[in-house]
């Protein structure tokens with residue numbers, strides 16, 4: 001079983017104090033940094049790129065940086081993120097002409113590779129590539145914005161992808177992203193997720209350690 005990971009999405013951080021915000025969530029018990037890259041083309045929003053990832057590394061962040069690319073086309077930005085210090089790079093199949101090739105491209109640059117499924121993307125997209133992946137990321141909101149509500153049908157999707165991963169016998173992470181809160185994280189963990197992105201629930205809280213601690217307690221009650 002994969003260890004539990006809490007990955008705060010810096011989309012909801014105060015960008016004017018980004019280094020300090022990342023230091024504070026890591027000090028508060030976060031495991032990874034979730035880094036949302038939006039291009040105002042694949043999704044209707046525009047955020048941050050490799051220079052900001054590199055700046056976090058130069059600032060002293062050593063935790064894994066989990067880059068979620070909402071960018072089309074995806075391939076040409078992959079080497080830049082690897083060079084900037086990304087640990088994992090995940091992308092949407094709709095944004096790649098050749099999904100298997102993009103997975104190999106990410107790995108050839110020394111990063112772990114993840115595939116991201118939107119709420120309406122069928123899980124069959126995993127059929128011929130699952131065993132090449134380090135992580136499957138299920139979106140529980142439509143990508144583009146933080147602060148949206150968790151789409152309940154994602155729970156059944158999590159259960160089905162959990163079965164696919166277990167059947168593969170490979171150490172593939174199952175990440176969930178969108179609308180994750182302290183009060184729904186237990187049912188999300190019970191459905192099979194091991195890696196939890198939370199943006200607004202963490203960064204909008206006054207006490208990061210308290211919310212991350214309650215998320216971890218709720219998950220460990222389910223996963224052990």
Ligand SMILES: O=C(CO)[C@H](O)[C@H](O)COP(=O)(O)O
Pocket residue numbers: 009011012034036068141142143144145146147148177178179180197198199200201
């Ligand atoms: O990829 C994303 C949106 O496209 C974000 O990671 C996600 O929405 C996190 O924010 P919140 O926890 O507030 O829903």
Ligand SMILES: [Fe+2]
Pocket residue numbers: 009034035036068177197
């Ligand atoms: Fe994300």
